[in-house]
Every structure is written in structure tokens, then in C-alpha cells.
Amino acid sequence: MEGMGKRFGATVALEGVDLEVGRGEVLALVGENGAGKSTLMKVLSGAHPPDAGSIWLDGAPYAPANPLEARRAGVAMIYQELSLAPHLSVEDNILLGMEPHRAGWIRSAEVRARAREALQRLGHEEIPPERRVDRLPVAAQQLVEIARALAVGCRVLVLDEPTSSLAQADVDRLFALIRQLKSQGLAIVYISHFLDEVKRVADRIAVLRDGRKVADEPAGRMDIAAMVARMVGREVRDWYPRSARPVGDVILTITDLAGIEKPAAASLELRRGEVVGLAGLLGAGRTELLRCVFGLDAVRRGQVRVGMAGGLGSPMRRWAQGVGMLSEDRKQEGLALSMSIADNITLTRLEGLGGGGWIWPRRQASAAREWIRRLDIRCRDTGQKVAALSGGNQQKVALARLLHHDVDILLLDEPTRGIDVAAKAMVYRLIDQLAAGDPSQGRKARAVLMVSSYLPELLGVCDRIAVMCRGRLGPARRREDVDEHALILEATRLEAGEDTNRHGE
Amino acid sequence: MVNDAAERPIRSGSGLRWREGLSRLAPFLGLIAIFVLFAAIGPESFRSARNLETIARQTAIVGMAALGMTLVILTGGIDLAVGSVVALGTVVIAIVLRRADAANLHWMAAAAAGAALAACAGCGWLSGWLITRLRVVPFIVTLGMMLVVRGAAKGLSHEQKIDAPETWLNDLLASLAADQRWMLVPPGVWLLLVLAVGMTLVLSYSRLGRHALAVGSNEQTARLCGVPVNRVKMWVYAMGGFFGGLAGVLQFSRLTVGDPTVAVGLELDVIAAVVIGGGSLAGGEGSIKGSLVGALIMSVIRSGCSQMGLSNWVQEIITGMIIITAVALDRFRHR
Numbered sequence: 001m002e003g004m005g006k007r008f009g010a011t012v013a014l015e016g017v018d019l020e021v022g023r024g025e026v027l028a029l030v031g032e033n034g035a036g037k038s039t040l041m042k043v044l045s046g047a048h049p050p051d052a053g054s055i056w057l058d059g060a061p062y063a064p065a066n067p068l069e070a071r072r073a074g075v076a077m078i079y080q081e082l083s084l085a086p087h088l089s090v091e092d093n094i095l096l097g098m099e100p101h102r103a104g105w106i107r108s109a110e111v112r113a114r115a116r117e118a119l120q121r122l123g124h125e126e127i128p129p130e131r132r133v134d135r136l137p138v139a140a141q142q143l144v145e146i147a148r149a150l151a152v153g154c155r156v157l158v159l160d161e162p163t164s165s166l167a168q169a170d171v172d173r174l175f176a177l178i179r180q181l182k183s184q185g186l187a188i189v190y191i192s193h194f195l196d197e198v199k200r201v202a203d204r205i206a207v208l209r210d211g212r213k214v215a216d217e218p219a220g221r222m223d224i225a226a227m228v229a230r231m232v233g234r235e236v237r238d239w240y241p242r243s244a245r246p247v248g249d250v251i252l253t254i255t256d257l258a259g260i261e262k263p264a265a266a267s268l269e270l271r272r273g274e275v276v277g278l279a280g281l282l283g284a285g286r287t288e289l290l291r292c293v294f295g296l297d298a299v300r301r302g303q304v305r306v307g308m309a310g311g312l313g314s315p316m317r318r319w320a321q322g323v324g325m326l327s328e329d330r331k332q333e334g335l336a337l338s339m340s341i342a343d344n345i346t347l348t349r350l351e352g353l354g355g356g357g358w359i360w361p362r363r364q365a366s367a368a369r370e371w372i373r374r375l376d377i378r379c380r381d382t383g384q385k386v387a388a389l390s391g392g393n394q395q396k397v398a399l400a401r402l403l404h405h406d407v408d409i410l411l412l413d414e415p416t417r418g419i420d421v422a423a424k425a426m427v428y429r430l431i432d433q434l435a436a437g438d439p440s441q442g443r444k445a446r447a448v449l450m451v452s453s454y455l456p457e458l459l460g461v462c463d464r465i466a467v468m469c470r471g472r473l474g475p476a477r478r479r480e481d482v483d484e485h486a487l488i489l490e491a492t493r494l495e496a497g498e499d500t501n502r503h504g505e
Numbered sequence: 506m507v508n509d510a511a512e513r514p515i516r517s518g519s520g521l522r523w524r525e526g527l528s529r530l531a532p533f534l535g536l537i538a539i540f541v542l543f544a545a546i547g548p549e550s551f552r553s554a555r556n557l558e559t560i561a562r563q564t565a566i567v568g569m570a571a572l573g574m575t576l577v578i579l580t581g582g583i584d585l586a587v588g589s590v591v592a593l594g595t596v597v598i599a600i601v602l603r604r605a606d607a608a609n610l611h612w613m614a615a616a617a618a619g620a621a622l623a624a625c626a627g628c629g630w631l632s633g634w635l636i637t638r639l640r641v642v643p644f645i646v647t648l649g650m651m652l653v654v655r656g657a658a659k660g661l662s663h664e665q666k667i668d669a670p671e672t673w674l675n676d677l678l679a680s681l682a683a684d685q686r687w688m689l690v691p692p693g694v695w696l697l698l699v700l701a702v703g704m705t706l707v708l709s710y711s712r713l714g715r716h717a718l719a720v721g722s723n724e725q726t727a728r729l730c731g732v733p734v735n736r737v738k739m740w741v742y743a744m745g746g747f748f749g750g751l752a753g754v755l756q757f758s759r760l761t762v763g764d765p766t767v768a769v770g771l772e773l774d775v776i777a778a779v780v781i782g783g784g785s786l787a788g789g790e791g792s793i794k795g796s797l798v799g800a801l802i803m804s805v806i807r808s809g810c811s812q813m814g815l816s817n818w819v820q821e822i823i824t825g826m827i828i829i830t831a832v833a834l835d836r837f838r839h840r
Contacts, residue, residue, distance in 0.1 A: 067728075067729050068728065068729060068730075068731050071729065071730070071731070072731070083723065083725060083726040083729060084723065084726060085718070085719045085722035085723040085726050085727065085789070086722055086723065086789065087718060087721070087722035087789035087790060088715070088718060088719055088722055092715055092718075092719070096715075096719055096726070096727065096730040096731075096732060097716075097719075097727070097730030097731035097732045098730070098731065099712055099715060101711075101712050104711050104712050104713065105710055105711050105712070106710050106711060106712055106715060108710065148730070
């Protein structure tokens, strides 16, 4: 790609970006949200036409008018949100749009054979081609999508945040797969916010900032600190800030909690001034634990006590008790995308914004404006729809809701998923401030229970970390007593134990 | 080594398959339950061969339209114009037949049916064209087409019923004479069964069927993968109109006249049949078999209630409750 440019109205999204990726090479593209990564990739995959510049593919000019043309030319994009037809089988998805047929009738045997072949090329023959895609786990669905890209004969594979919803073991398998595809001569563009993953998988790293390329070097010559420095244009200090957090009273007690399927057994005490992390593989039941505590999922057994109050709760009751939850699924569950920023922030606590069931828009807006200022939410005004904001700013709005409600206990599910570096730093700072409190300004210390699949983050932010494995919650250990290695071992321990039993060792 | 948890659900497929199987059988089990219930508490006559034939005949019109509607609903669309299309079908047949001379009535009947099918398929095609070209949602386009087609039928017939000479068309759905008993059910019902098998094959093994399902399941993905989404939709609505036309032929067979005011609200029965049979208005779910069973469930309730001397309003309340129950059960199973 040479001199790529793109503007949206007055905003310059891309300016003179040159990019090159060779066969059998993995190029990582990093940069904050809004740096132009997605715009660049949308130009490459035909979703947006460029305003300037040209693209060459294997020596031939390449100017796709739409994603379909790009696909036909051999450029396939795997988005963060998977794009499969959930009701169709694996094989129908893989061959969708290019089914072998005779006079309109599909040749099922050939479909099956070609799907098998594509899955075999990935080294994942265990995925049954006849199974409906929505019955597969996310990691397998992603593999199906990659298989589909291979089946159309793609030469350039673009992976956009492919690991954001994968557990560690699946990430490892994906990286093995990327190496294998690389050796088959594919050019791979890898976009991610997880810089240590980038470091592991990339041959070359390009950094974008404000629509320009600010670095393009072999991976061996750039470490994570250098990447971050280039991304934000300055050194980031105090990545995980940690104020003095005096630990207070027990505010949340979970005793032997069990949901319908998950969690199976979970006990935990949470104190004011404490940040406790929940580690574990995807599907271990961490999200379900938060949902059970918050009263979103049915509880089969066990107890949740908030302060002195026992009994099971509904989300309404929890809010009233001063418990707030941040959903991992911002778009579907966390926010009302088509409503304004002000509406989203004040949704759970409209008291004081009017009277007698009426809301005064002016008071609502001024309440929202306060949070916009304090969390540095980039937006036009309080009436802007949340859908128009970037991921990081959406997350800030979701967090602002908990702050506006003035909760004592924050249940945060993947609070930094899919947001950029600056927003992440903001979230870390916020968590620290909330847990520490500020007696001089009369702000009490809160308690935070957070789920994250990113271990460095948990180790950086939390005071104690508990590992969940197959629905069972282990003891919460002080972070000084654990490290990444120990956490991974514990997260995968039960399975290994079962294996040994099976083999009679 | 790490024996990954995500891989596990791939292997444990038997439990899933069992539940899926049950989910597919549910409408059928419901039909049997309702039938057994009426057979037990209803009068002797409910179980008679005669009554069963009547039920089959009554199901044929809704069932025929449901073949097309299933396809439409699979793509995530809806066709509210079907009732009007049926009326148009009867009017077109009657107009053509009225001009026929007695000598070649057989051929003219076929020509009349052909003209009706062409007109109705044309209406469906027009709906599809408007939906894809104007990018207006199917609900609104077909709501408009419902009035347009109804008006056209009334205009063609000068707002009157049109008498037509008797032809073999009238035998399609007539009660069987004594010497025809070997057929078990009238030819129109056989036609429905044959076409239902055909459509089932189309859904499972044709490109159109797979593409329709893909569009209903995830339209953006379908477009990305090179499925001609607009062409698929036009075909689907044209086929919806075509089966509406066939339903019109059967309707004419029962009425023996062309009636522009017939089949008002039929589209709701048809949609109900598809939904009871497991179709999802969000697209991606539904089967021909299920839709036919759905249509049968409604006829059985209607017949059972009237045999028991229950009034019309009772039937309506029961049918309404069945629709809600069926969908609620479906939601429950999917959880």
C-alpha cells in the first residue's frame, strides 16, 4: 500500500501511509483506537474506497469496490465480531457463496469433502463439518471463519483483535495456526491491543498514530515499552497506578454460590479498599459468577451477602444496595447504544434529576457533563448517541453510570476489552482511585471485583487474585504470592489432573 | 498438556443432538396430543374418515401458502400480501374461465390456473423488487402490497363475485365421491404433499435454499461471501407469490367463483402456521414439515371445536393461545 489517504469530512483518518507485507510474513499493526488501523484495513478489505494512494497485490493494481471483490482477489478479513451464519452448518458456512452445484442443486458430498480439506489445512479435523455453527464454542467458530477464508483461496489474511474473546490455551493454538499459515505462504496482517501477543507472533511491527505510520521495524528490534512509547508519543509511566489502599470492612460475602450450570462452587470475601481479580480460562464461569452475584442469573445454592443484608437479589435490589455491574458485552448488554450519553449515564439513578416521575433534561445533562469532564469522554455533547462513540469512550460511559450511581461495590467484567491504550490507562487509574477513596473529599473506599483474561492486567491492578476453573473458585491469594505462571497452572490444573487420572498415572 | 476446555463442547454432541431432535419433533408431538385430546373428549364423528378428510381439505389452502411463507420467513422476511394474492388468484381464474367456450374447457381451466399463478408470482416478484430496490423493510412493503393487490382484485372483478363454468379445477378440493375413495384425500391435498416434499428438497439441497437460509441467518455475511442477496430475495418473494397463487387455485376450487373479498386475514393464519411449526420471525429457523404440522394443528382445533359444538369465539381464543404457547415453548427449549 502506498501513500494511502482517507478523510471523513474534515477529519483526516489516514495520511500518506505506506505499508508492505510479504508472503510468509506476519505484520502486526498496533496503535490506539482512532489511530487509523481499522480505517486502513477497511480500505484494504474494500469496505471504504481510499481518497488517495494505491494498493498493489502480487504486482497487480488492486482496487476493490466492496468486501466481496476484495475476497475474490484473495484478501480476507477476520473481524473481532465473527461473521458467520449461525444457523448454518460448519460446511455450509465454509463454502457459502461458492457451493459446488449442478443446475442449482448442491453436491453435498463435494461440499463435505472441501470443508474437511479446509479444516485439515488448519489442523483442526476435530470440528464436525455437519454441526451447526452456533453450537460451537467461540474459538472453534473463529477457526471456521479462517477455514472459510482459506477455502476461497485467500493470499492476505487480516486478523482484527482475534484473541480478544479467546482463553489462553486457544490463543496458543491460534498462534500455532498463524505460524503454520505463514509457512504455507500467506501474508498475514495482525491487529491487536495485546502488545505481548504482538511481540510473540509478529515478524514486523508497524505503529500508527493519528493516521500516520510512526514506526515500521522488525519485531526483534522493538520491545513493548518502545511500542507503547510510539503509540502514545510519550513514555507511559505508572501504567498500573497503586495508591495506598487501606483495607476496610467486609462488604460482600459470597458463600458456596452455585448457579444452574456455572459457577459450581464459589466463596469469596470482598472488603472496602480492595480490588480482587478473577482469573481463569474462557468459559470457566467467571462471568456467570458475577451475574449470579448481581442477580442476573438464577442461583441454585449458596449465599450472597451485601454488607449485612443477606438473601438473593435481583439487579434492581443490587443497585439499591449499592452494587453496580459492568457487562463484558458493552454493545449488547452494557449500553443502550441508540440512547444518548446522558441517558445512559443516569439510567439507574434518575433521582434528583427531576420530580414526580418527570426528568429535567437540563439537570440530567449537567450531571452527565460532570462525568464527561472527569472521565475525559470524547464526545460532541451529552445528547450524542452512544453508538457514535469509540470503544474506549463507550466503556467510559458505562463506567460513568456506576460512578453516577455512586456504588460501593463494582463488579467489572473485562473492563478493558477492546479499548485503546489511553482508555485502558484511564480505567486502571479509575479503579485505583475508587478502591483508595479520598477521605479528604469525603469519598469512601469502594470494593472492586473484576474479571479479566489478561493476566498482566490482573497482576497490575488487583490486591488479591482468585482463579476460577470449571466453575470452582480457588482461594484469593495476595498478588505478591502469585505470578502469571502460577495462575495459568491453576487455571488449567483440574483438567490436567483429570488427564492423569484417565491415564492411570 | 493443556487439554483445552473449549474443545470439550465439540465432542459432547450426543446430548445436544438429542435436544435438537426433540425440538424438531415438538410441533408434531403437539399435533398428536391435540388430536388425541379431541378424539378422547370429542364426539365419535371427530375420528371418522370423513372428518379426517375434511380436516385435510381445510388445511390445504393455508398449507399451500405456508410453503412459500416458510421460505420467506427463513430469510428473515414476511409476506402480508398472501391473503390478497389468494383473492386475486380466484378472480383471475374466474375471468379467464368465463370467456372460455364449452368445447375446450379442460384446456382453458389449465390456462386459467396458469394465468393466476403467473399473476400471483408477479405480485410476489414485485414485492421482492420493491424490498430490494427501495430498501424498505418487508413488513411495510407487503403491508402496502396487501392493499394494492386487494384493490387490483376488486377492480378486475368490478367488486363482484364472478361466476365461472364448472371444470376439473372444482374437483381439486371437493369432497371425494364414493368411487374416488381410493385416493383417500382430494387431488389438491396430494398436490400439497408432493410440493411440500419438493420444497423440503429445495431447502436442503438447492443453492437457493441454502442461500435463503444464509440470508436469514446473517445477511451481511451472506453478502460478504458472494451470495446474490437481492436476487435470492426476489426469488423468495416470487415463490411466496407463486404458492399464494396455488392457494388461490385451491380456494377457487372450494368457492367455484372468483371472489375479490375472500381470504381476508388469511396471511395471519399462514404466518401462525409457520411460527407454530418452529419458524422464527428473526430468520434462519423454520421447516416445511413444521409449517404443515402448524397448519394441521389449527385445522384440528377448528374441526374439534366445531364437532364439540363450541362456538367460533372459543376456537379463536384456543388458536390464539396455542400460537403464544408454541413460541413460548420454543423460547424455553432454546435456553
